[in-house]
Amino acid sequence: MASRTEKMQDILRGLRGASPDIIGAAVVSIDGFIVASVLPAEVDEELVSGMAAAMLGVGERISSELMASVMEQVYVRSEKGYVVLNAVGADSVLVVLTSKDAKLGLVFIEVKRRCAELGKAIAASA
Amino acid sequence: MPTVQIEEAGCRDCGLCVEICPTKVFEETPGKKLAKVVREEDCIGCTSCVYLCPSRCLTVTEAKLQRPFHRMESNAALVSRFLQQIPATQQLGQADYDEALKDTHVRLKALADALKEIMGRGQKAVGRSAGNLAAAHMPEMYETTQMTDLMAGLRKRFVHAFDFDAKVEADGTTVTLIFPSCALHKVVTAQGEIVGSANLCELFHEYFAGLMSAFSGKSYTVANLATVGQCTMKFQIRN
Numbered sequence: 001m002a003s004r005t006e007k008m009q010d011i012l013r014g015l016r017g018a019s020p021d022i023i024g025a026a027v028v029s030i031d032g033f034i035v036a037s038v039l040p041a042e043v044d045e046e047l048v049s050g051m052a053a054a055m056l057g058v059g060e061r062i063s064s065e066l067m068a069s070v071m072e073q074v075y076v077r078s079e080k081g082y083v084v085l086n087a088v089g090a091d092s093v094l095v096v097l098t099s100k101d102a103k104l105g106l107v108f109i110e111v112k113r114r115c116a117e118l119g120k121a122i123a124a125s126a
Numbered sequence: 127m128p129t130v131q132i133e134e135a136g137c138r139d140c141g142l143c144v145e146i147c148p149t150k151v152f153e154e155t156p157g158k159k160l161a162k163v164v165r166e167e168d169c170i171g172c173t174s175c176v177y178l179c180p181s182r183c184l185t186v187t188e189a190k191l192q193r194p195f196h197r198m199e200s201n202a203a204l205v206s207r208f209l210q211q212i213p214a215t216q217q218l219g220q221a222d223y224d225e226a227l228k229d230t231h232v233r234l235k236a237l238a239d240a241l242k243e244i245m246g247r248g249q250k251a252v253g254r255s256a257g258n259l260a261a262a263h264m265p266e267m268y269e270t271t272q273m274t275d276l277m278a279g280l281r282k283r284f285v286h287a288f289d290f291d292a293k294v295e296a297d298g299t300t301v302t303l304i305f306p307s308c309a310l311h312k313v314v315t316a317q318g319e320i321v322g323s324a325n326l327c328e329l330f331h332e333y334f335a336g337l338m339s340a341f342s343g344k345s346y347t348v349a350n351l352a353t354v355g356q357c358t359m360k361f362q363i364r365n
Contacts, residue, residue, distance in 0.1 A: 031332065032251030033345055033364055050255040057248015 004125035008036035008118055015114045021102035022110070023081065027118060028052040030091045039097070048095065055085055056093040073108075086111050088118045128171040129187045130163045136183030137161055143175040143184060151175075231313045238325040253329040257336020267341045273298040276341050298363075301338070301346070305357040322353030335361055 002010070012025045016038050026037035026045070032053040034045045055074055063071035074085040084096040084107060094115055098107055130151055132143075137160035144152045144161055149168040152161045152175065175184050241249045261267065267279050277292035288308035294301050314324040321327065331348045338346040338361060350360035 029364075030247050030250065031347060032254045033347070046258065050251045050258075053251030054245055054248035057245040057251070060248075061244060061246040 004121055005036050007121045009038070011114055011117045011121065012036055012038045015096065015110060018110045019098075019102065019106065021081075021099045022107065023097040023099060025094065025096045025114075026052070027088060028056075028093050028095060030056060030093070035092060043097075052085055052093050052095045056087065059085065073111075075104075082107070084108070084111055086115050088115050089122045092118070092122060094118060127167065127188065128169040129185075130166050130169050130175075131185045131187075132161060132163060133183040133185075134160050136181040138181055140180060142178045142180070146174045146178050148172060148174070228316075231316055234313055234326055235317045235319075238329050241329065242325045249325070249329060250332045253332025254336040254339075256329075257333040257338075258340045260333070261337050261340030264337075264341075267337075271342065273301060273342060276338070277301065277303075280337065280341075298342075298344075300349070300363075301361045303334075303357075303359045303361070305359070308357065311357075320353070322351055322357055327357075331359060334359075 008027055012027065015025050016022050024037075024039040024043065026039050026048065027035040028049040029035055030053050032050045034049045037045055039045060039048065056071075059071040059074040063069055072087060076083040079100070081100045082096075082098045082102060082104065084094075084098070086094045086096070088094050094111065096107065096111055098104075132152075139154060139159040139161060141154060141161065144154055149165065149170055151163060151165050151169050153164045154160075155162045169186065171186060171188075173186050176186050238249075241252055245252060264283060267276065267283070270276050270279065273294045274292075277294060281290060281292065288305055288310070290303045290305045292301060292303050310324075310326055310330055311321050314321050314326055317324075319326075331351065335346050335348050345364040346361045347364045348359060349362040352358045
């Protein structure tokens with residue numbers, strides 16, 4: 001039987017395979033650990049996990065302070081593409097890297113679907 | 127040899143040139159409100175007088191350092207005065223240290239509170255990253271992979287700030303630390319916060335987990351914390 005990490009890794013591979021514009025993805029815990037990852041080799045996973053967890057924290061704070069609601073997603077646009085962060089369950093975040101040509105609407109649908117699957121995988125192992 | 131000239135009309139007899147000149151080239155003229163050049167041959171061309179003169183009525187030409195300035199007794203005394211050979215810290219008393227410590231407490235708490243306010247739960251990742259970064263400054267800790275030796279090394283390294291007893295389980299997956307003393311206890315209680323649950327404590331716990339992870343190459347996380355009497359923390363390898 002596949003372990004939780006293997007299941008999550010499979011889900012991330014599925015996400016990356018869903019569109020050629022999705023460059024990589026990772027699930028990061030709120031305390032800054034990489035739980036599963038299909039990030040490009042040149043990416044420093046430790047650094048990304050720390051930054052993603054910090055960004056999730058900032059996203060939650062800004063969402064509750066300015067909108068008085070729960071944060072769902074943070075996305076960053078750069079010249080080369082997008083970074084999308086989506087909360088998964090209570091204590092994790094999905095990080096998705098895309099190219100600049102990505103159709104964000106499609107990426108968001110895919111992210112939403114995979115987040116539900118990841119949430120189930122986390123809940124099943126808890 | 128430098129030539130030193132004072133434009134008498136401009137001199138206000140402030141006496142700054144007389145005071146600053148390391149070789150006593152100037153003197154005040156009795157009965158007149160101006161300084162005069164009395165030992166031009168002693169001028170070493172430092173041009174301190176030119177820079178200091180508020181009336182800009184001094185000129186030094188042909189200025190070159192022509193003498194072994196540092197060998198002249200009066201100048202050596204002057205240099206020694208400027209260099210303040212008595213370290214500033216020796217002039218401080220216990221009260222000054224206490225006051226400085228209090229300032230540090232306030233700064234630490236403000237920093238931790240700002241991180242928490244802005245980053246919320248993300249503060250943990252910052253603490254952990256700080257531990258990872260700090261690890262690079264303690265290369266000697268990378269020399270062992272045994273958790274028992276590693277914890278002994280860390281205890282020795284941090285004994286001035288806090289002390290702890292470490293219990294490492296045989297397989298190394300769980301490490302329990304008991305802190306009889308910790309510098310942060312004082313900081314936290316002085317600010318009216320509860321030891322263990324204060325932001326600063328949380329940051330430090332993650333920092334320590336980051337250090338342990340960096341040195342051991344395994345992902346340790348804070349699993350449990352008890353603060354009755356003294357802090358007891360359990361770190362576990364993350365699954």
